[in-house]
Amino acid sequence: MEIDADNLSATELRLxxxxxxxxxxxxxxxxxxxxxxxxALDDTRSETSGTSPAAGADDDHDAAAAPATKAQVVGxxxxxxxxxxxxxxxxxxxxxxxxxxGGLYVKVSMDGAPYLxxxxxxxxxxxxxxxxxxxxxxxxxxxxxxxxxxxxxHQHALAYEDKDGDLMLVGDVPWDMFISSCKKLRIMKGSEAx
Amino acid sequence: MGRGGSHAxxxxxxPPWHALPDEVWEHAFSFLPADSDRGAAAAACxxxxxxxxxxxxxxxxxxxxxxxxxxxxxxxxxxxxVEVKGKPHFADFGLVPPGWGAAAAPWVxxxxxxxxxxEELSFKRMYVTDDCLEMIAASFRNFQVLRxxxxxxxxxxxLAAIAAGxxxxxxxxxxxxxxxxxxxxxxxxxxxxxxxxxxxxxxxLEGDVDITVLERLVTRCRNLKTLKLNNAIPLxxxxxxxxxxxxxxxxxxxxFSADYHLDLFSKLAAAFAGCKxxxxxxxxxxxxxxxxxxxxxxxxxxxxxxxSYATVRGPELVKFISRCKNLQLLWxxxxxxxxxxxxxxSSCNKLQELRVFxxxxxxxxxxxxxxxxxxxxxxxxxxxxxxxxxxxxxMTNEALITIAKNRPNFTCFRLCxxxxxxxxxxxxxxxxxxxxxxxxxxKGLRRLSVSGLLTDRVFRSIGAHADRLxxxxxxxxxxxxxxxxxxxxxxxxxKKLEIRDCPFGxxxxxxxxxxxxxxxxxxxxxxxxxxxxxxxxxRKMPRLSxxxxxxxxxxxxxxxxxxxxHVETLYVYRTIAGPRSDTPACVQIV
Numbered sequence: 040m041e042i043d044a045d046n047l048s049a050t051e052l053r054l055x056x057x058x059x060x061x062x063x064x065x066x067x068x069x070x071x072x073x074x075x076x077x078x079a080l081d082d083t084r085s086e087t088s089g090t091s092p093a094a095g096a097d098d099d100h101d102a103a104a105a106p107a108t109k110a111q112v113v114g115x116x117x118x119x120x121x122x123x124x125x126x127x128x129x130x131x132x133x134x135x136x137x138x139x140x141g142g143l144y145v146k147v148s149m150d151g152a153p154y155l156x157x158x159x160x161x162x163x164x165x166x167x168x169x170x171x172x173x174x175x176x177x178x179x180x181x182x183x184x185x186x187x188x189x190x191x192x193h194q195h196a197l198a199y200e201d202k203d204g205d206l207m208l209v210g211d212v213p214w215d216m217f218i219s220s221c222k223k224l225r226i227m228k229g230s231e232a233x
Numbered sequence: 234m235g236r237g238g239s240h241a242x243x244x245x246x247x248p249p250w251h252a253l254p255d256e257v258w259e260h261a262f263s264f265l266p267a268d269s270d271r272g273a274a275a276a277a278c279x280x281x282x283x284x285x286x287x288x289x290x291x292x293x294x295x296x297x298x299x300x301x302x303x304x305x306x307x308x309x310x311x312x313x314x315v316e317v318k319g320k321p322h323f324a325d326f327g328l329v330p331p332g333w334g335a336a337a338a339p340w341v342x343x344x345x346x347x348x349x350x351x352e353e354l355s356f357k358r359m360y361v362t363d364d365c366l367e368m369i370a371a372s373f374r375n376f377q378v379l380r381x382x383x384x385x386x387x388x389x390x391x392l393a394a395i396a397a398g399x400x401x402x403x404x405x406x407x408x409x410x411x412x413x414x415x416x417x418x419x420x421x422x423x424x425x426x427x428x429x430x431x432x433x434x435x436x437x438l439e440g441d442v443d444i445t446v447l448e449r450l451v452t453r454c455r456n457l458k459t460l461k462l463n464n465a466i467p468l469x470x471x472x473x474x475x476x477x478x479x480x481x482x483x484x485x486x487x488x489f490s491a492d493y494h495l496d497l498f499s500k501l502a503a504a505f506a507g508c509k510x511x512x513x514x515x516x517x518x519x520x521x522x523x524x525x526x527x528x529x530x531x532x533x534x535x536x537x538x539x540x541s542y543a544t545v546r547g548p549e550l551v552k553f554i555s556r557c558k559n560l561q562l563l564w565x566x567x568x569x570x571x572x573x574x575x576x577x578x579s580s581c582n583k584l585q586e587l588r589v590f591x592x593x594x595x596x597x598x599x600x601x602x603x604x605x606x607x608x609x610x611x612x613x614x615x616x617x618x619x620x621x622x623x624x625x626x627x628m629t630n631e632a633l634i635t636i637a638k639n640r641p642n643f644t645c646f647r648l649c650x651x652x653x654x655x656x657x658x659x660x661x662x663x664x665x666x667x668x669x670x671x672x673x674x675x676k677g678l679r680r681l682s683v684s685g686l687l688t689d690r691v692f693r694s695i696g697a698h699a700d701r702l703x704x705x706x707x708x709x710x711x712x713x714x715x716x717x718x719x720x721x722x723x724x725x726x727x728k729k730l731e732i733r734d735c736p737f738g739x740x741x742x743x744x745x746x747x748x749x750x751x752x753x754x755x756x757x758x759x760x761x762x763x764x765x766x767x768x769x770x771x772r773k774m775p776r777l778s779x780x781x782x783x784x785x786x787x788x789x790x791x792x793x794x795x796x797x798x799h800v801e802t803l804y805v806y807r808t809i810a811g812p813r814s815d816t817p818a819c820v821q822i823v
């Protein structure tokens with residue numbers, strides 16, 4: 040879908056001013072700043088002359104300008120402010136509700152284990168229960184890894200990936216805060232964890 | 234009547250109808266269905282003008298600046314119901330700054346003076362103050378209907394004045410207004426003897442409402458047909474309200490509570506079972522799907538269902554809507570997805586109007602499986618479908634062509650592809666062919682909104698074929714002045730044109746200046762206009778008001794700007810009232 044392509048090109052590193060890019064094959068367009076997508080009201084706008092920017096040029100569509108960040112255009116899509124506020128509030132509430140009612144399944148990977156597991160964080164009341172459950176899930180893998188290493192350090196550290204993508208050590212924050220920010224669990228080999 | 238062409242000044246042998254008294258003409262005119270017909274009759278001759286204007290009871294001022302309030306009162310002295318509309322449509326999306334204008338006060342003042350027998354007042358997109366509401370309550374003995382749509386500037390204090398002062402009010406209809414909550418218990422100001430309410434809609438109110446007072450009000454107003462509650466009313470109170478008003482025809486439920494409780498469910502189901510006349514349902518549903526079956530008993534009778542604030546999704550939603558076999562109007566979120574619309578298509582064959590709103594308009598990551606498929610299915614199976622508003626993220630020409638073939642009876646087609654410049658996702662072509670098919674097939678099309686990747690070609694089609702089109706909305710489309718020229722030189726019936734972010738410049742505007750006087754208004758923002766062209770237009774067409782606005786946050790120093798300077802926003806409308814005097818600093822009349 041063209042939206043994926045947009046996001047990819049938006050994250051591409053390239054030299055040049057934000058808002059410019061080599062013209063694409065004309066498949067997807069972004070609103071060209073010079074045509075006036077109102078991202079920021081700036082004075083340079085008033086200097087633009089009446090002629091259509093790059094209109095005459097090659098593939099006759101507006102200058103392909105992929106803004107580096109997908110800023111919001113004023114008043115687009117045409118959704119009433121009244122409806123916008125209600126949506127956002129409702130969507131947030133719905134998300135919260137879904138999180139409260141549904142399970143909170145996260146992937147658990149263990150270094151050296153052939154495949155990952157999934158656990159429902161809501162099933163556990165605290166860190167101890169979680170560790171015990173993970174031990175139970177991964178007993179085979181643990182012994183296999185230990186055997187492969189030839190009896191090395193058996194200590195495993197439990198880490199998790201949070202909303203920002205950072206790898207964090209499990210146990211620092213209160214349980215409730217942990218389950219709301221944990222996206223993935225990772226059981227790390229003792230040697231790596233040091 | 235009127236046959237036989239014009240006769241010269243009445244001589245001895247004047248035709249018999251010249252002798253008919255005004256009352257006869259007035260009676261005849263009362264059969265004319267449309268205001269435009271009455272207007273045409275009034276233009277025929279002086280006696281008809283006199284008869285028509287003196288008997289006009291309903292008046293719609295579609296642009297509050299097109300005429301002055303005094304003009305309206307002078308011309309139509311016997312008006313009983315008036316509707317005034319203010320800000321341009323794009324104000325809904327934040328493109329018009331606060332303080333722009335459209336004050337209701339001058340209208341209320343003129344009406345209080347010139348139409349003391351006024352019964353109905355309706356304001357849309359206007360600035361209405363508490364003073365206005367107080368004046369309304371004090372000035373019209375027989376005031377019956379107050380309708381405020383997308384207005385702002387007033388608070389619950391103003392509502393209190395209406396409740397206390399309007400002894401005969403039948404309808405208090407507040408739709409999507411911004412109302413300041415002054416915590417005045419305005420509802421309790423309806424006197425105990427007051428029983429005439431037929432419509433009560435306070436769904437847009439943010440604050441709490443005294444439930445006991447509401448219940449007493451509902452109980453004593455036995456003619457209450459429309460009741461639309463706000464978020465503050467909890468679910469169990471809804472059940473008890475319904476028991477007191479089983480005659481209800483239109484219901485807005487307000488917010489549902491979060492958790493499912495069996496006893497609450499049973500209470501609701503029982504309450505709804507008693508509402509045998511319920512035909513229209515709406516509300517801000519945060520409903521959990523488990524509550525939907527409580528409504529099953531009313532589904533069969535529903536003709537109108539507005540779930541556009543409901544974040545419900547899943548099979549329960551589809552099951553619910555599929556039971557509403559007599560639905561004529563359906564407003565829903567895109568959470569219904571294609572498969573849900575397919576079910577709607579097969580169950581709701583009487584559907585006339587469909588609106589699908591985006592649940593996550595600003596979040597491209599939140600993908601919901603609603604595509605062109607849903608609209609194609611509905612257009613194929615619902616033969617009476619004539620009005621569509623559809624937000625989606627992808628479209629093809631083929632789908633649009635199919636839709637056009639299926640439904641030549643469209644009168645309103647508004648498609649909003651959320652990402653600007655989105656082409657046909659299969660062929661990567663512009664969507665010119667698709668929209669052209671729509672205008673060529675739907676000969677009765679009155680309203681059109683286009684979106685996606687579009688070139689000037691589509692505007693040539695629209696200009697050439699859309700003969701009945703009255704309102705056209707264009708955004709991020711076209712590639713040259715030609716696009717605008719096609720529209721302004723074609724589209725015989727065009728009344729309102731609103732354009733944003735298109736590469737349209739001065740030439741087509743000036744070349745078609747005369748067209749603008751046949752239209753109600755033109756809005757162009759973020760296009761390629763210069764101040765010089767606006768000045769020329771204003772000089773050429775004295776009966777147009779040419780308003781420009783550059784930065785809504787700053788004053789517009791017109792005098793210091795050259796002809797070459799870019800105009801960010803242009804709003805042009807015809808008027809007999811001359812330039813308005815209430816522009817904010819950021820707006821200048823050229």
